[in-house]
Amino acid sequence: MSKGRLGYYNPQKPQEGRITDIGPAHYKQLMPPVLRKNYGKWVSHRILEPGLLMHVSETGDKAYTVRAGAPRVMSVEHVREICDIADKYTGGYVRWTTRNNIEFITDSEDKARALKKELDSRKHVGGSFKFPTGGTGNSITNIVHTQGWVHCHTPATDASGLVKSVADALFEDFKTMRLPAKLRVSMACCLNMCGAVHCSDIALLGYHRKPPAIDHDVLMKVCEIPLVVAACPLYAIKPITLEDGKTKSVQVNVEKCMYCGNCYTMCMALPLADKAGDGVAILAGGKISNRISMPKFSKVVVPWLPNNMPRWPEVVETVKKIVEAYAKDARKYERLGDWAERIGWERFFEKTGLEFSWHILDDYRLAYDTFRTSTQFKYTDHAWAVSKAVSGI
Amino acid sequence: MGIPGQEKLWDKEEKEHRKYEDVRIFTDEQLKNYTEDELKSFKPKHATPMLNELEKGPWPSFVSDIKREALHRRKLGQDNLMIPLEVCEDLLGVVELSYKEGETHWKHGGIVGVLGYGGGVIGRYCDQQEKFPAVAHFHTVRINQTGGKFYNSDYLRLVCDICEYRGSGIMNLHGSTGDMVMLGTTTEQLEPIFFDLTHDLGCDIGGSGSNLRTPSDCIGPARCEFACYDTLDLCYDMTMTFQDELHRPAFPYKYKFKFDGCPNCCVASVARSDTAFIGTWKDDIRINQDAVKAYVAGEIPRDGGGMAGANWGPFNIQEEVIDLCPTQCMQWDGKKLTINNAECNRCMHCINVMPEALRVGKDTGLSMLFGAKAPILEGAQMAVLTIPFIYAKSPYDSIKEVQRKVFDWWIEEGKNRERLGELIQRMGLKTFIEVIGIPAMPQMVKEPRSNPYVFFKEEEVPGGWKRDINDYRSRHPR
Numbered sequence: 020m021s022k023g024r025l026g027y028y029n030p031q032k033p034q035e036g037r038i039t040d041i042g043p044a045h046y047k048q049l050m051p052p053v054l055r056k057n058y059g060k061w062v063s064h065r066i067l068e069p070g071l072l073m074h075v076s077e078t079g080d081k082a083y084t085v086r087a088g089a090p091r092v093m094s095v096e097h098v099r100e101i102c103d104i105a106d107k108y109t110g111g112y113v114r115w116t117t118r119n120n121i122e123f124i125t126d127s128e129d130k131a132r133a134l135k136k137e138l139d140s141r142k143h144v145g146g147s148f149k150f151p152t153g154g155t156g157n158s159i160t161n162i163v164h165t166q167g168w169v170h171c172h173t174p175a176t177d178a179s180g181l182v183k184s185v186a187d188a189l190f191e192d193f194k195t196m197r198l199p200a201k202l203r204v205s206m207a208c209c210l211n212m213c214g215a216v217h218c219s220d221i222a223l224l225g226y227h228r229k230p231p232a233i234d235h236d237v238l239m240k241v242c243e244i245p246l247v248v249a250a251c252p253l254y255a256i257k258p259i260t261l262e263d264g265k266t267k268s269v270q271v272n273v274e275k276c277m278y279c280g281n282c283y284t285m286c287m288a289l290p291l292a293d294k295a296g297d298g299v300a301i302l303a304g305g306k307i308s309n310r311i312s313m314p315k316f317s318k319v320v321v322p323w324l325p326n327n328m329p330r331w332p333e334v335v336e337t338v339k340k341i342v343e344a345y346a347k348d349a350r351k352y353e354r355l356g357d358w359a360e361r362i363g364w365e366r367f368f369e370k371t372g373l374e375f376s377w378h379i380l381d382d383y384r385l386a387y388d389t390f391r392t393s394t395q396f397k398y399t400d401h402a403w404a405v406s407k408a409v410s411g412i
Numbered sequence: 413m414g415i416p417g418q419e420k421l422w423d424k425e426e427k428e429h430r431k432y433e434d435v436r437i438f439t440d441e442q443l444k445n446y447t448e449d450e451l452k453s454f455k456p457k458h459a460t461p462m463l464n465e466l467e468k469g470p471w472p473s474f475v476s477d478i479k480r481e482a483l484h485r486r487k488l489g490q491d492n493l494m495i496p497l498e499v500c501e502d503l504l505g506v507v508e509l510s511y512k513e514g515e516t517h518w519k520h521g522g523i524v525g526v527l528g529y530g531g532g533v534i535g536r537y538c539d540q541q542e543k544f545p546a547v548a549h550f551h552t553v554r555i556n557q558t559g560g561k562f563y564n565s566d567y568l569r570l571v572c573d574i575c576e577y578r579g580s581g582i583m584n585l586h587g588s589t590g591d592m593v594m595l596g597t598t599t600e601q602l603e604p605i606f607f608d609l610t611h612d613l614g615c616d617i618g619g620s621g622s623n624l625r626t627p628s629d630c631i632g633p634a635r636c637e638f639a640c641y642d643t644l645d646l647c648y649d650m651t652m653t654f655q656d657e658l659h660r661p662a663f664p665y666k667y668k669f670k671f672d673g674c675p676n677c678c679v680a681s682v683a684r685s686d687t688a689f690i691g692t693w694k695d696d697i698r699i700n701q702d703a704v705k706a707y708v709a710g711e712i713p714r715d716g717g718g719m720a721g722a723n724w725g726p727f728n729i730q731e732e733v734i735d736l737c738p739t740q741c742m743q744w745d746g747k748k749l750t751i752n753n754a755e756c757n758r759c760m761h762c763i764n765v766m767p768e769a770l771r772v773g774k775d776t777g778l779s780m781l782f783g784a785k786a787p788i789l790e791g792a793q794m795a796v797l798t799i800p801f802i803y804a805k806s807p808y809d810s811i812k813e814v815q816r817k818v819f820d821w822w823i824e825e826g827k828n829r830e831r832l833g834e835l836i837q838r839m840g841l842k843t844f845i846e847v848i849g850i851p852a853m854p855q856m857v858k859e860p861r862s863n864p865y866v867f868f869k870e871e872e873v874p875g876g877w878k879r880d881i882n883d884y885r886s887r888h889p890r
Contacts, residue, residue, distance in 0.1 A: 020435045020573060020612045024494060033527050033603070038610040040655035046559035046644045048430075050634060056675060059633035059642070063768040066717035074890035082635060090474040092595075094481035094500075094716055095572035095581045099443065102565035102572075105721035109564035114586055117630065117679045124635070143476035144452050145467030154719020165588060168510035169474075169503070170552065170595055171519045177510065179474045180466050187469030212786030213703060214588045215684035218794070246828065279790055281829075285586050287520035294514030307683050309675035311761045313739055314682050316792055328511040329462040335836040351724050352715075352736060352761070383791065 022266050023401075031040050046118045051112035053082045053126040069196055070152030071135055073128070083131035086191060087138050087150035088186070091119045092169060092179050100149065108134040116202075154410040159189045159342070164206035165213045167225070173280050174208035175225030175297040176326050181334065182206050185223065188335045189342065199349040199358075202342065204308075210279050218305040220355040221338055222317045229296035230276040231257075231289035242286035250285040252276060264325045277383070298323045299334050303341055304356030304367075315356050320368070322378035337373070346372040369399040374396045433568040435612045437573040438492070445487040454483045457498055458505035462512065476505055481581040490578070495548035495598050499580040503596065506544045517852035518543075524551055524599050526606040530661040533602055549598040550580070553605055554591040554618035556651065558842030559644035560631045561586060570613050578605050589668065590628030590679075591618040616655075623664050624657040630678045636651035637767065638692025638760070639673035640776035641804035647671045649808055650815075664826035667819075674772065675760050681784070681795070686832040687815060688795040689804075694774030696753040697762070704729075704749045716767050733762050769789070777803045780814065782844070783833030793833040796797040796841065798848070800855050814848055821847040840867075 021027040029035055037052055057076035064074045072084040101121060105113040109125045109174060116122060123138075125131050138150040154160035162185060165171065167178030185204065192198065205216035208225035216222035238244070248256050255275035260267055269289075271282075278296075282289045301324070305317030320341070324333040341355075348370055349358035359367040368375045381389045396402070406412040425739055455725075456479060466475045482500035490497045503541035506517050522535030534552040541548035555571070557563035575583055580596030582699065587593040597605065618626035627650055630636070632643030650669055651658065657667070670681035673691040685708075706712050707727060714727045715722060729749075734742050741755035742762060751762075759809045763770045780802060802810055818832065821844075826835045845852060870876045 020437050020569065020577075020608050022577075024600070024604075025609040026578075028603040030603070036611075037607075039528060039616075040659065041610055041614065041616050042648070042652045042655060043559045044567065044613070044615045046562050046634070046648065049558050049562040049564050050560070051562075052837065054634045059639070061633070061635060061637040061639075062771070063637055064716050065713070065768075066720070069721070074637070084635070088472060089585065090472045090477065091584055091586075092474045092477075093583055093585055094477045094484075095475050095576045095583065096480045097483055098568055098572050098583065098585070102568050106563050111564070113563055113568070114631075115561040115563075117561075117590075117628070119586060121585075131725075143467070143473055143480075144448060145464075145473050145476035146469075147467060147471050147473040147476060149472055151472065156715065163588065166584075168507050168516050168518075169552070170518060172516060172518050172520045172536070176513065177507070180463070180511070183466050183469070183471055183473060186471035190470045193471075196718055198722070203814065207786075210786075211788050212792075215786045217786055218680065218683035219794040221742055228492065234833075247826075250829065279788055282876035283520070285829075292515040293682060297514060305683075307677045307680040309677065309682075309759050310764060311736055314677070314794055316794070328514065331466040351732065365629050385791075394496055394884075 033343055051109060051124045053080055056080065057082070058313045066196070067128075069155055069194055071131060071409060072155060080126065081128070082124055082126060082241075083128050085115070085121050085135045085138065085152060086132050086154050087121045087152050088148075088154055089115075089119055089121050089125075089150070090179065090183065091161075091164060095350050097149070104134070104150075117163075117395060118154075118163050120161045121150065150295070151190070151193065153194040157200055157202075158196045159196040159198070159202045159204055159219050160190040160195075161193075162186055162189075162204045162206055163210045163216075167208040171208060172213060173291070174206050175227045175292070175308045176299050176331075177328070178206055178208045178225075180329055181223065181299070181331050184335050185338050192342065194280065198333070199351050200345055200354045201308075202345070202355060211284070211307065217302070217316055218307045218314060219317055220303065221341060222302040222305065223334065223338070224300045224302060225297065226300040226323060227278040227280060227291040227293065228323065229291065229293045230271050230273040230278060231280075231282055231291050232293075233268065233271065234288040234290070235261060235266060235268045237289035238269065238286065238302075242288055244269060247282055247286045247289070250281045251276075252279065252281065256282060294326075298325050299331070300324075301334070301337055304359045306354050306356055308311050308354075310354075311352065312354070312357050312360075317356075318359075318364075319379055320371070320373055322376065332404065340373070341371050365397050365399050365401060368401065375401055390404060430566050430570065430613065432569045435570065437577045438488075442488060442492065444771055446483050451480060451483055454479060454486075456482050456504055456794065457501040458508060460504050460508040463504060463508050475504070478582060478679060485576075485581060488576075493580045494601055494604075495580065495596075498546040499550075499596055500582065501536075502544035502546035503550075503580065503760075505584065506538055506540060506547055508771055509543075518550075524602060526602050527619070529617065529659040531620040531659055534620050536596075546598070547580075547596065550596040551599065551602065553579070553594040553597060553602070554587060554589075554620055554626065555594065555609060556616045556618045556626050557586055557590055557592045557628070558615075559629055559647050560634050561590075562634070563699060567613065574605060574608050574613075576582040578608075581738060589618075589625045593624045603689075612759055615658075618668075619658045622661040622663045622870075623667070624654050624663070625658065625666050625668045626658070627651050627671065628667035628679055630673050632671070632673040638676060638763065638772055640772055641673065641689075641778050642806075643671040643689075643691070645806060646804055646808060646811070647691065649806065650812075652810060654815075663819075663823060665829045665831055667822075667832065674756055676764070683784050684786065685784055685795065686782065687818070688784060689806075689811075690779045690781065691776060692758055692779050692801065693776040693786045695773035695775040697751055697756065697773060699749055699751070700769050700771075700772040701748055704766065705747075706764050707769055712766075712768050713763050716764070732767050735762055777801050778811075780811070782818065783836045785831045785833050790831065790834045793837070795833070796836065797855055798845070799850070800853070817848055
């Protein structure tokens, strides 16, 4: 590979020897031999124990997969250690899952079991596991997440640290398969949802609560004002001329703003981040699988919790509460959202002990679709509180 | 270009593996340059009391990991690194500052990239450049991941060498869209990184900005018996076919392809891709009656063994399969399982519960759904079932033709930052199906519309919309 400041690149002749649009490496170059040989021939699978899968081919071959958790953000030192392990046990082959788990695949059960033991034995000097195995079947697998304060310009919270804190609390459910069905926790650090967490069983979402601050001094120099105005989905931004009569800028109607940050994405002169305003919303009950019920969105069950760094105790405790209520009450094969729908969302709030405040009543477009237009409901304390409020009981 | 004699390393020949030894940057001594004891006593440049709390607990700590890279860089020395040696330490410093202040310290955007491309690199600058000079410029390079996210150690070690030599040594495996991501490099290093990736690693950078984003797929036929089409091949083919769209911004906003081999939707295509390709079948579920009996007898664990962590009692096929079938199309008479396949909606539940007894059909293809996205701007949307079934056989001409029509329409009609799903919402599903040239079907909706505000077309109404007021008045005086 190239060395030196500019390597192979010659800025005087940038086109010389240039290769473009070659796409990714071809998957078959990098696939374990047992998978190449049995490509498209798999007939069934079994989870032998948490973190260990066996796939059976029509040729009679078997592939053993050891799955380990990973913190998505990883150093090249960590990746090199993964390579060392792969070299030792799986002929150098390794892959990642969509949920950022690491998978080592081999054709030997003995090797897989030895590998699993070794993965579970490796720890960071700080004390955490490097490659805890698990995340299969009805467990809580790796929490997919976004960049947060490690690398992003719009987050309302950190991602890696919050996820580490929640994953520590849910660690037993990564290692075991006691839950009624799969439970997927996901995290996105702002409404842009790069992690697309909006269909997860439990979604953690960084959320701003203050309208943008406006940097009048630079706005007209760095932004296209019509684009900023058009960026707002709620028409809350209008162009103005400041009192000096020549500086053009914008004004935000704060009553209309729902802090989505789209204006900031278009224009860096409208930052939203604010220590007191920012925090975490929790959504629950979403899924993407078509299994039994249709894919569904997660619903807001906690509108906001504070960023209490470095461990976010309120968020961790709330997630734990939801998981425990679900684990205790749901039927086998029932996803969290299916459980909530069966018992009714009013009962969900009762069983999880979460507060139901006015924030959870939808007031965005199409809100009416979420209102109950029936007398079919269940009595919980929420209902009695309303009856009492109107002296009806 | 490239190492003499190794020019063909980037060939896509299946047999050709890249060898780390041929083009590595660091020697073994440089790679193993610190001890566990040194790591224990290592004190990075900035105190990070809050981040240190995140080294505790069982889940892998990214803080411990970044410290490891920080020490490694210290020992490599600046002569062996093209961007500041202290980049990891300054990264920890700036994140610690965010933990104190509750606000990010990364500045907004900045346009950087490689010549001829408009995507794949994301500019990032720190707003505390004096305190943390090593991360003043901290750009991201997205690398187009391989299908199924398969790698071998030779390939990964090469990526690691580039990432360490020309970047911060910190990566994402993987980014949310699927790319392998190198975090943190400077503008000057972008071209050399691109040259190394294309020449010596045989891979390209991914998509960002108003482009096709890097397509991603499930593991598919490589290791899954549920795969109804070759997700890896179609993903690779579509990635190659639409390279121009991937690298040169011509779209109103981002566009995502995701390839799921079956309705279990492991890559979440239905929730987060503008076109979701979801495998399905149109014949009958294959049944192995002996294996069904083995499940009933408790000889094979239900759900592939995935429920082993709790005591759910003995397997009850009636309660756990027949009664949970959303279409009630199955029957078990104590000896034989029968399925009324015409009524099956292929939800996968029975197959998931008894993977050794039931298999997806043989006549397979995929459904195309359009318009999923996360909330910004118009709220979250899931993809709309538009093409119920289409065969997915190479060279996939029919699929590409549909996709090109969709791109053409969206490029023409979409507003700035309007995702396809929002355009479908604004212009109507009926306009969208006209664009593709398909008839309406009840499968497109959960239920028929309840508002009767139907827009008719002029040609559907006898006489059209041109009215004669005098004719009207001849019957209805003022």
